[in-house]
Amino acid sequence: MAQSLFNIIVFPGFLFLCLAGVCAEYFDRIFHARMQNRKGPPWFQPVADFIKLSAKEDIIPEEADSFMFRAMPVVAVAATVTSFLYIPLWGSQALFSFEGDVIVVLYLLTIPTMTFFLAGWYSTSLYASVGAVRTITQLFAYEVPLFMAVLAPALLADSWSLSGIAAYYRAHPLYWVFNLPGLAVSLVILLGKLEKVPFDIPEAETEIVGGVFTEYAGRYLAFFRMTIDIEMVVASSLVAAVFLPFGLGFGSVVGFILYLLKVTAVIAAICLLRTIFARLRIDQMVDFCWKYIAPAALLQLLVNIVLKGVLSQ
Amino acid sequence: MSRVTIPLGPQHPALKEPANFSITVAGEKILSTSSRLGYNHRGMEKACEERTYIQDMYLLERICGICSHSHSTAFVQTVEEIAGLDVPRRALYIRTLIGELERIHSHLLWLGVAGHEIGFDTLLMYSWRDREVVMDLLALLCGNRVNYGINTIGGVRRDITAEQIAGALRDMDILEERTRYYIDIATSEPSFIARLAGVGYISREDAVRLQAVGPTGRGSNVAIDIRATDPYAAYGEVDFKVITDSHCDVYGRAVVRLLELMESYRIVRQVLKEMPDGPVTVKAPRKIPAGEAVSRVEAPRGEDVHYVKGNGSDKPERVRVRASTMANIQAVNKMMENNNLADVPIIIAAIDPCFSCTDRCVRVIGGKREDLGWRDLRRHGISWYRKHWGIDFGELNRKLHSLRGER
Amino acid sequence: MKIPGKMAKEVLRHSLKPPATLNYPYVKPEMPDNFRGKIVFDPVRCIGCRMCVKDCPALAIEIAAVGDKKFEARFYLDRCIYCAQCVDSCPKDALLNTKEYELAQIDRQNHRITFHAHADGVVVDPAP
Known part of the structure; x- marks a missing residue:
């Protein structure tokens, strides 16, 4: 019991995730800055931002639904942290696992996006409402390809549990190479999930001010920003666990370093993608997802179905 | 689908200056728009009447931070015309040089702003970094990075040395190479093209009817460039092309600006190489005789028109300014038809607006x-x-x- | 020819280079020699013609006679627009512009500078 509580709250649960989120945000920002030939923020900037925001006044608009407005940031953080517990980080065993946790993790990762929608919707301001509608439109566009892309490796591994998938690829060390198209698909989708350029349409600053977060200030905004940071780590870990399951059998120290490297690589890839593209329009985004990303994910699924037949013989 | 009216401005991240656009949308589609100006009226024309011609020069230079040289050139040209001054050729060449450097810095700035409006911040960072080259060159030639203060009635205030000419030619090489790269990006990066192509369409007829000037008009194939159609300063003696584009959309305006940069480098090189010798200023009287004159200057954003009426004293009787945004702003509402809400910032940015230049106040009672x-x-x-x-x-x-x- | 991610090469190349920005308060950019910065006044040269006062667009200069052919200047640097027209207008080169550009002050009073005329040279007294 005490062990589980420690795992959930301290390591690798909430506190570890907060730290990892801060580091991820810092890395993302400094790498982004350096690619743009800027200096970038000092190392403590994400923490300083969090402290500054927390110290500010919490403003809840009169028109907004006060309960939902305050509840959404907390729900978002809770959902993201929970999903992390089912992802194997080093080795092939997650902290908790059961048959079918892939679906649960994907579902839990959808919740932050849903909370963004609800937060925007219950803010009732024009910009926030437009942002909320865009969030949900975008969700429909990328969620299906993401499911297909993540379920393809699971299909090959014949397991609906992330730990089971990891165990399968540990047993067959080179099979992850077949999932590379899925990796590309999921990297693109992560941009949408984390609302980064070119898919930062719901909070496009120059178009709709701050999108769903327009009305948010102070602590609640700090919580939302933390959610996005944590989501970045969780989603990168998911991608690393599903698509990059190599080097799992070298003990926990090597495994942990390798895990950090994988997550860093995924975040670096996301950062590179967000640096070199312009923001798409919502209709272009939906078109792009259904025209290119969904068929690519479908292809991955087909490849894995065929492979499964071939390999099982 | 329900209709919503979204106010854009007077305070909005996409607008660098206060203006208000009310946009009625159904979903993301724009149904109708209306624009409202007047948040930043500064009373400059009236203030000019209270000041001497020399003081007015600096006041009018501050109408716009970006096209400051164009405004001061337009003003001194009218005053010189009224006073009948014969400006030395070297001074005209230096005015041309600074005018083109200003255009380079303005177009590079626009490219960055356009990048920012469509979420392409990398383009913003790179083009503004390269813009520093021309800003530093302007500081070297004129004594400051913005508000160059090079013009004076009867010539220019500062001469240019052979050393500075060599430095300026070197800088042009750097800028030309960078501009080639941006043209390459603009013509091959699909996300950039996707956001600009087909957005903010305005046909040639509409552009003429709504008086679009400068790159906004030339992006719709209206081949009007005051430098070529009514040459002032030394533009009559240099060889350059008037860039037009038949895309008629934001992409066309971007292409026009990028290609104009290349033309500007050509003009700057010619001016530097053929710089005539001689004095840079003639003595101007403090009291300008009675008379009136109009002068037109091609600012980076389009045509600037200045009208000055003198009454024989050292203060003008009337000064009237028409900045280029005043002409272009009419076209914006037309451009926004049949577009998405997401395109509004880039459509507004595509005319390179300068709302403070535009705000005027005239009180008309019963005609x-x-x-x-x-x-x-x-x-x-x-x-x-x-x-x-x-x-x-x-x-x-x-x-x-x-x-x-x-x- | 459309190439997605055309800038990738450029940004990756720059990620290893030092940043283009200056670390400002610690590294200061050098301005060119004829930079129009803060104005200084030489009371010895001033003949009190007040051309600078007449031409100043911002009404930022006052010249006062303090004795026989002795003048002192008062500058309102908060109003000054740094056009350096006074430097051009002065027939005796009593006004000069410097390269100094860090002119921000917390107290407006610090922007009022009086150049007192002294027999043994120039003393700058920032107090009003």
């Missing part, structure tokens, strides 16, 4: 223009605000004075 003196105008403003909004400026002024210390 007759009423002349108000500076004091009357102030008094009218104070009483209007007290009547309509209940604002007591006397109280505010006292507070301000006590905060600032006496003046």
